[in-house]
Amino acid sequence: MNSWLAGPRAAFDLETTGRNPLTARLVTASVVLLDANEAILASHEWLADPGVEIPAEATAIHGISTDHARAEGQPATQVLGELSTLLANYFAQQIPVIGFNACYDFSVLKYESARHGLAEITALPVIDPFILDKQVDRFRKGKRTLVACCEHYHIPLLAAHTSAADALAAARLATAIARQYPELQLPATQLHQEQVKWAAAQAQNFQDFLREQGRHDAVIDGTWPVAR
Structure with a gap:
């Protein structure tokens, strides 16, 4: 059995205009390629003009204002095309792409690509430390943000x-x-296939918890790595 740890892997992250992956617009994107020893083989970064105003609350998180994106960013269509091509090439080589809460980033990529008339890529294999951490350490108290998990x-x-x-x-x-x-x-x-099952089960457990707390209409989508 060949562990994914024995080969190269890429990492992927987006910063956007909002929290909802179905409506958020791309602002920045990064992809880093690492070898089995975590040495950086290649690094790619993009700044996009999302074509809409960047809300102040989003700017407060990632530091990119509307004026900055318009002045220095590439057209979103160009960024999305280059980003999708790069990721698709990694997937074609069976290089896993890692993303924390990857469902957000790959969902943004899907719906942004559709807005700009670009083809959707098949995101496989993906590795999501957010899903992994919840699976192996289910009852740990506290936040599960990237910052909190990195500290842990x-x-x-x-x-x-x-x-x-x-x-x-x-x-x-x-x-x-x-x-x-x-x-x-x-x-x-x-x-990847295991995480599909784990993500669904984790969402179901959270939905059950919310309904037990009185939120009887709560619905948590467990599709992964792309949301419905």
Whole structure:
């Protein structure tokens, strides 16, 4: 059995205009390619003009204003095309792409591509340390944000909420979790398939919890790595 840890992997992160992946517009994107020892082989970064105003609350998180994006960003269609081509090439080589809460980023990529008339890529294999952490350490109290998880697994995270820093941290976080929990050291495609099941179960558990708390109409989507 060839563990995904034995080969190269990429990491992917977006910063956007909002929290809803179905409506958020792309602002920055980063993809980092690492070897099996986590040495950086290649790094790609993009700044896009999303074509809409960037809300102040989004700017407060990632630091990119509307004026900055319009003055220095590439057209979103160009960025999405280059980004999708790069990721599709990695997937074609069976290089796993790591993303923390990857369902958000790949969903943004899907719906943004559709807006700009670009083809959707098939996101497989994907590795999501957010899903992995919840699976192997289900009852740990506290937040499960990237910052909190990096602190728990002792992963440095400088310049949080920039796409480059978050992508690299996600890759190192996934490696740390898998080294601590050997049952995650599967071939990338097999681990992807397991995460599809785990994400669905985690969503169902959270939905059940919310309904027990009185939110009887709560519905949590468990599709992964792209939301409905």
